[in-house]
Amino acid sequence: MLDQEIKSQLKEYLQLLENDIVLKVSFGADDVSKEAEELVNEIAGMSDKITIEQGEFPRTPTFSVNRPGEDSGIAFAGVPLGHEFTSLVLALLQVSGRPPKADVKLLEQIKQLQGPLHFESYVSLSCHNCPDVVQALNLMSVVHPAITHTMIEGSAFKEEADDNGVMAVPSVFLNGESFVNGRQTLKSILEKLGTTTVDVSGLNDKEAFDVLVVGGGPAGASAAIYAARKGIRTGVVAERFGGQVQDTMGIENFITTKYTEGPKLAASLEEHVRDYEVDIMDLMRAKSLEKKDLFELELENGATLKSKTVVLSTGARWRNIGVPGEAEFKNKGVAYCPHCDGPIFEGKDVAVIGGGNSGIEAAIDLAGIVKHVTVLEFLPELKADKVLQERVYSLPNVTVITNARTSEIYGDQKVQGLRYVDRETEEEHSIELAGVFVQIGLVPNTEWLEDTVERSKFGEIIVDKRGSTNIPGLFAAGDCTDSAYKQIIISMGSGATAALGAFDHLIRN
Numbered sequence: 001m002l003d004q005e006i007k008s009q010l011k012e013y014l015q016l017l018e019n020d021i022v023l024k025v026s027f028g029a030d031d032v033s034k035e036a037e038e039l040v041n042e043i044a045g046m047s048d049k050i051t052i053e054q055g056e057f058p059r060t061p062t063f064s065v066n067r068p069g070e071d072s073g074i075a076f077a078g079v080p081l082g083h084e085f086t087s088l089v090l091a092l093l094q095v096s097g098r099p100p101k102a103d104v105k106l107l108e109q110i111k112q113l114q115g116p117l118h119f120e121s122y123v124s125l126s127c128h129n130c131p132d133v134v135q136a137l138n139l140m141s142v143v144h145p146a147i148t149h150t151m152i153e154g155s156a157f158k159e160e161a162d163d164n165g166v167m168a169v170p171s172v173f174l175n176g177e178s179f180v181n182g183r184q185t186l187k188s189i190l191e192k193l194g195t196t197t198v199d200v201s202g203l204n205d206k207e208a209f210d211v212l213v214v215g216g217g218p219a220g221a222s223a224a225i226y227a228a229r230k231g232i233r234t235g236v237v238a239e240r241f242g243g244q245v246q247d248t249m250g251i252e253n254f255i256t257t258k259y260t261e262g263p264k265l266a267a268s269l270e271e272h273v274r275d276y277e278v279d280i281m282d283l284m285r286a287k288s289l290e291k292k293d294l295f296e297l298e299l300e301n302g303a304t305l306k307s308k309t310v311v312l313s314t315g316a317r318w319r320n321i322g323v324p325g326e327a328e329f330k331n332k333g334v335a336y337c338p339h340c341d342g343p344i345f346e347g348k349d350v351a352v353i354g355g356g357n358s359g360i361e362a363a364i365d366l367a368g369i370v371k372h373v374t375v376l377e378f379l380p381e382l383k384a385d386k387v388l389q390e391r392v393y394s395l396p397n398v399t400v401i402t403n404a405r406t407s408e409i410y411g412d413q414k415v416q417g418l419r420y421v422d423r424e425t426e427e428e429h430s431i432e433l434a435g436v437f438v439q440i441g442l443v444p445n446t447e448w449l450e451d452t453v454e455r456s457k458f459g460e461i462i463v464d465k466r467g468s469t470n471i472p473g474l475f476a477a478g479d480c481t482d483s484a485y486k487q488i489i490i491s492m493g494s495g496a497t498a499a500l501g502a503f504d505h506l507i508r509n
């Protein structure tokens with residue numbers, strides 16, 4: 001089951017086990033049970049610290065990771081391979097007594113939570129956002145005796161996932177009620193549980209920054225590092241450190257690195273910024289910006305930060321199609337991330353709206369998992385690169401419909417189909433399907449700036465070659481600007497440019 005390389009890595013990790021581990025198991029005769037049993041037996045065969053016992057669980061197959069005589073509360077329903085393999089290894093190490101790596105304050109907050117809290121998270125093994133959630137909830141279970149967490153492999157428990165209305169992963173339930181969807185960090189889960197209160201007065205009392213960066217994606221991280229390296233007082237406010245990179249699977253065009261994955265690059269970005277004297281204020285959203293003597297950035301939590309210069313690097317997000325049903329069925333069949341949510345639609349019919357590169361890449365990706373993909377493109381022809389078009393047209397389970405204006409996504413509790421208008425004949429058609437992937441590009445995160453700064457008709461902040469905007473001292477970088485191309489390396493370059501522009505402004509004013 002495990003290939004030779006993974007086996008030897010695992011063996012090394014298992015040598016780090018501090019104490020004995022008991023894996024309690026419940027397997028049936030089905031194929032997934034056989035796979036899970038094989039995995040558990042292989043792991044137990046690699047360390048004499050691991051023993052297997054029979055257990056009882058609501059789902060089969062399930063196995064839990066425990067100390068002898070003491071249940072940890074961590075269980076895996078299905079087979080935690082793919083992206084979840086790391087979650088399994090971490091669970092083994094942490095349950096054995098290796099201290100979890102987390103901020104001391106967060107660990108303290110977990111201990112103060114009122115139990116019992118029983119979490120269940122539906123994941124797919126190809127979802128790169130799921131391990132963060134699984135690992136955070138496992139960590140909470142290790143730290144707090146009244147917290148339990150079961151990772152549920154959605155494709156192994158399809159009917160249950162369907163009954164619970166799970167159409168996007170990760171999807172977390174707490175004590176049987178839907179709790180949170182999408183990528184989360186330990187901190188954001190604790191915030192959602194209401195344990196962290198932001199110290200607004202502490203933020204208000206901060207001394208004015210020389211450069212305040214708004215946004216923690218590639219552009220913001222690069223701007224912060226360049227500014228800090230000039231020895232000036234630098235701060236970063238970011239809603240989600242890493243930005244779009246967190247939602248990216250394979251990255252093959254980050255020069256000097258042949259292949260990396262989004263969450264890995266995002267972690268390196270943060271680590272690199274933390275290497276400098278940068279005040280990182282994450283999980284905070286900017287609400288408005290005003291130029292007085294200094295720039296005043298108001299945050300949604302009510303605090304106001306002051307700075308001599310500001311670099312805006314708030315990036316972009318998926319563009320919504322804006323038809324009836326899109327908002328109502330978000331996470332109930334309307335999805336934006338094929339890597340994350342594709343496996344949920346295994347064996348079902350789906351549509352991809354958008355015939356550009358991202359839409360056609362999504363269709364090719366989904367065609368390998370789902371029963372059938374219908375691509376709907378508004379224009380008379382696809383806009384994707386020729387090589388992608390050739391590939392998509394060669395696939396037997398993909399239909400491409402051009403000149404199609406999607407008019408509605410309909411359903412009951414979840415998506416049942418969509419309607420589109422043939423722009424040539426003006427005839428309306430409907431297609432029955434279970435999922436709709438919207439892939440029509442990105443929109444800049446700049447609405448909150450209103451008229452503070454000059455923006456293009458697409459909402460992009462207009463910058464010059466130094467990253468300056470029309471307001472002296474206000475700079476911008478990355479996907480939120482009118483730069484011709486939106487890529488990681490380009491955002492990093494423009495972040496560096498904006499920080500140098502801000503430094504230049506500071507020494508001249």
Ligand SMILES: Cc1cc2nc3c(=O)[nH]c(=O)nc-3n(C[C@H](O)[C@H](O)[C@H](O)COP(=O)(O)OP(=O)(O)OC[C@H]3O[C@@H](n4cnc5c(N)ncnc54)[C@H](O)[C@@H]3O)c2cc1C
Pocket residue numbers: 214215216217218219220237238239240241242243244245247248249250251252253254284285286287313314315316317445448477478479480486487488489491
């Ligand atoms: C699925 C996908 C795959 C991609 N693949 C590649 C690839 O292979 N190679 C490549 O080069 N590029 C790729 N890209 C594009 C690349 O990710 C972006 O060009 C790049 O991330 C832009 O960086 P940025 O810093 O400008 O913005 P973002 O990455 O969007 O970061 C924006 C930051 O601003 C924060 N923010 C937003 N609003 C606020 C607010 N009001 N207050 C505080 N913070 C805020 C966000 O939380 C985030 O930290 C991909 C993009 C996607 C979506």
